Amino acid sequence: xxxxxxxxxxxxxxxxxxxxxxxxxxxxxxxxxxxxxxxxxxxxxxxxxxxxxxxxxxxxxxxxxxxxxxxxxxxxxxxxxxxxxxxxxxxxxxxxxxxxxxxxxxxxxxxxxxxxxxxxxxxxxxxxxxxxxxxxxxxxxxxxxxxxxxxxxxxxxxxxxxxxxxxxxxxxxxxxxxxxxxxxxxxxxxxxxxxxxxxxxxxxxxxxxxxxxxxxxxxxxxxxxxxxxxxxxxxxxxxxxxxxxxxxxxxxxxxxxxxxxxxxxxxxxxxxxxxxxxxxxxxxxxxxxxxxxxxxxxxxxxxxxxxxxxxxxxxxxxxxxxxxxxxxxxxxxx
Numbered sequence: 599x600x601x602x603x604x605x606x607x608x609x610x611x612x613x614x615x616x617x618x619x620x621x622x623x624x625x626x627x628x629x630x631x632x633x634x635x636x637x638x639x640x641x642x643x644x645x646x647x648x649x650x651x652x653x654x655x656x657x658x659x660x661x662x663x664x665x666x667x668x669x670x671x672x673x674x675x676x677x678x679x680x681x682x683x684x685x686x687x688x689x690x691x692x693x694x695x696x697x698x699x700x701x702x703x704x705x706x707x708x709x710x711x712x713x714x715x716x717x718x719x720x721x722x723x724x725x726x727x728x729x730x731x732x733x734x735x736x737x738x739x740x741x742x743x744x745x746x747x748x749x750x751x752x753x754x755x756x757x758x759x760x761x762x763x764x765x766x767x768x769x770x771x772x773x774x775x776x777x778x779x780x781x782x783x784x785x786x787x788x789x790x791x792x793x794x795x796x797x798x799x800x801x802x803x804x805x806x807x808x809x810x811x812x813x814x815x816x817x818x819x820x821x822x823x824x825x826x827x828x829x830x831x832x833x834x835x836x837x838x839x840x841x842x843x844x845x846x847x848x849x850x851x852x853x854x855x856x857x858x859x860x861x862x863x864x865x866x867x868x869x870x871x872x873x874x875x876x877x878x879x880x881x882x883x884x885x886x887x888x889x890x891x892x893x894x895x896x897x898x899x900x901x902x903x904x905x906x907x908x909x910x911x912x913x914x915x916x917x918x919x920x921x922x923x924x925x926x927x928x929x930x931x932x
Contacts, residue, residue, distance in 0.1 A: 599624065599625040599900075600625065600900050601625050601626070601627060602625060602626050602627075602664050602665060602895070602896040602899050602900065603627060603629040603630075603662055603663055603664045603665070604617075604620050604626060604627065604628050604629060604630075604648075604663070604664070604665050604666075604667055604892075605628075605629065605630040605631065605632065605648070605657050605658070605660055605663035605665070605666045605667070605687070606628060606630070606631045606632070606642070606646070606648065606657075606666075606667050606669060607632050607654050607657055607658070607666050607667060607668050607669060607670065607678055607682070608632070608633065608654075608668070608669040608670045608678075609631060609633045609638050609639065609641070609642040609669075610669060610670075612669050612692060613642070613667070613669035614642070614645075614646070615886075615888055616667060616669065616719070616888045616892065617631075617642075617646040617667075618646065618885070619884060619885035619886070619888040619889035619892060620646075620889075620892050621646070621647070622884050622885045622889045623884060623889050623892045623893045623896060624893075625896055625900075626892055626893070626896045627647070628646050628647045628648040629647075629648050629649065629660070629662045629663055630648045630649045630650075630651060630657055630660045630662060630663050631643050631646070631648045631649070631650055631651065631657065632651040632652075632653060632654045632656060632657025632658070633650070633651070633652065634652075634653070634654075635652055636650060636651070636652030637652075639651055639652055649662070654678060654681055655681065658681050658682045658684075658685035658687055659685055663687060664687070664688060664899060665687065665688040665689070665690060665715070665895060665896075665899060666682035666687045666688070666689055666690075667689075667690045667691075667692075667719070668682065668689060668690070668691040668692060669692050670692070671761040671764075671767035671768055672692075672694060672696065672697050672767065672768030672770075672773055673697050673766060673767045673768040674767070675691050675692065675695060675696050675697075675701070675705070676696055676701045676704060676705055678691075679691050679705050679708065679709075679716070680705075680708055682714075683708045683709060683711075683712040683714050684712065686712070686714070687714065688714050688715035688716070688895075688899055689709065689714065689715065689716050689717070690717050690719050690891070690892075690895050691705070691716070691717070691718055691719060692718075692719045693718050693719050693720045693777055694718070694773050694777050694917075694918065694921060695718040695914050695918060696918065697768045697773065698918070698922055699915060699918040699919050699921075699922050702914065702915055702918045703915060706911045706914075706915065709904065709905075709911075710904070713904070714904070715895070715898055715899055715903060715904050715905065716904070716905065716911070717891075717894075717895055717898070717905065717906045717909050718909055718914045719891055720777075720781055720891075720909050720914070720917075721887050721888050721890060721891035722778060722781050722782060722785070722848075722849075722887075723781065723785060723908050723909045723913070724887075724890040724891040724893075724894045724906075724908050724909065725851065725883070725887050725890055726878055726882035726883060726890065727845070727851040727852065727853060727854055727877065727878035727879075727882075727883065728782070728785060728786075728848075728851065729878075730854065730877045730878035731786060731836070731843060731845070731854050731877055731878070732785055732786050734843075734856070734877060735786055735836070735838075735843075740836075740838050740840060740841065740843055740856050741838035741839045741840025741841060742816070742838055742839045742840075743786070743787060743816075743818050743836050743837070743838050744817075744818060744819070744837055744838060744839060745818065745819050745820065745821075745836070745837045746782070746783050746786060746787060746814075746818070746819075746820040746821075746822075746834070746835070746836045746837075747820070747821045747822070747833075747834065747835050748778070748779035748782050748783065748820070748821075748822050748823075748833075748834035748835075748848055749779065749822070749823040749824070749825075749830040749831060749832070749833065749834075750775040750776070750778050750779060750823075750824055750825075750830055750832055750848075750849055751771065751775055751807070751823065751824050751825025751826065751827075751828055751829065751830035752775075752825070752826070752828075752829055752830070753826070753827060753828060753829055754826040754827070758802075762774065762826065763800075763802075763826075765802050765803060765804050765931075769800075769802070769804045770804050770805050770925070770930065771797075771804075771805050771806055771807060771808055771824040771825055771826040772797075772805050772808045772824055772921060772924055772925060772928075773921065774824075774826070775824035775825065775826070776808050776810070776822065776823075776824030776921075776924070777917065777921060778824075778848070778849060779810070779820075779822035779823070779824065779834070780810070780812075780822060780917060780920055780921070780924075781917055782834055782848055783812060783814065783820045783822060784913070784916070784917060784920075786836065787814035787815065787818050787820065788814055788815045789814075789815070789916060790812045790813065790814055790820075790920060791812075791813050791814060791815065792812065792813040793810055793811070793812045793920060793923060793924060793927075794810070794811045794812075794927070795808060795809065795810045795811075795924040795927040795928055796808075796809050796927075796928070797809065797928040798827075799928065799929065799930060803930055803931030804930055804931075805925070805928050805930050806825070806826045806827050807823070807824070807825045807826070807827055807828075808823060808824045808825075808924065808928065809821070809822070809823045810822045810823070810924055832847045832848065832849050833845065833846055833847065833848065834848035840858055840859070841856055841857050841858035841859045841872075842856070842857050842859070843855070843856050843877065844857070850886050850887055851878070851883075851887075852879070852880040852883060853876050853877065853878050853879055853880065854876075854877040854878055855874040855875065855876055855877065856874060856875045856877055857871055857872065857874040857875075858872040858875070859871055859872065860872060891909075894906055894908055894909070
């Protein structure tokens, strides 16, 4: 098997999580890391491996790197993906791909111009448990979906200069957390026909809390929320005409369960809960799920593909348009 050699651009929290799971994927290895300081790169390399570089420019020029994983704040994705493409590297870029659909379209155009692979790091679309749920819904095994609910949020206690709270770096509950419920709904229900949003904005003009209602093909409804001020359940559920599918933690699922319901004999008003069925399992999940996206990128690079069939450019751009639409409805200025 061809070993796919990874260069990690930035050394923050998400870069460390993904680098740790690159080590779990057969035929993938961290061969280089780039930071804004050589000291930072050396500290990262000591823990996760790879040759340390004291600048992003040096990282993308490393001849032993096939794929650059861009792990910088949202607002810098376009700039850093451009660096990698111009150096002839493939790119896995953290979600959301950019802060606007215009920037995302430019990134896709750059990938095509330089004939390089590009994928948004939306690991939910590569997750085997999510695939199992989607396959079961498409086959009709779990009935016809009528409503989906998904929420993701946590309390952000950080300095105003932190990238989660700095509008210049793309601060937004929707961009950081809300993209996941929107993506889950897209994967399980299809492309939204209508989205309506409300939210609470910070004094600096970015969204702290969002609630989105969507209408999907077949009249299916979805309610989705994200928050930077409170702790959500991180749960998702799909109600169908035959029962209920639940993901206790859809952000990092190890399994889903389907609980069928049936009317009791002789009593048309009584509905009985049946034994739940497990959907998917932890045995197919690599690490916490980031490993599955690494495996997908590695597979695509070996096959000389320019986009992933699991996270195609068209899907990423569709969701970016939804993010733009929702932020416009909220009136964000950050």
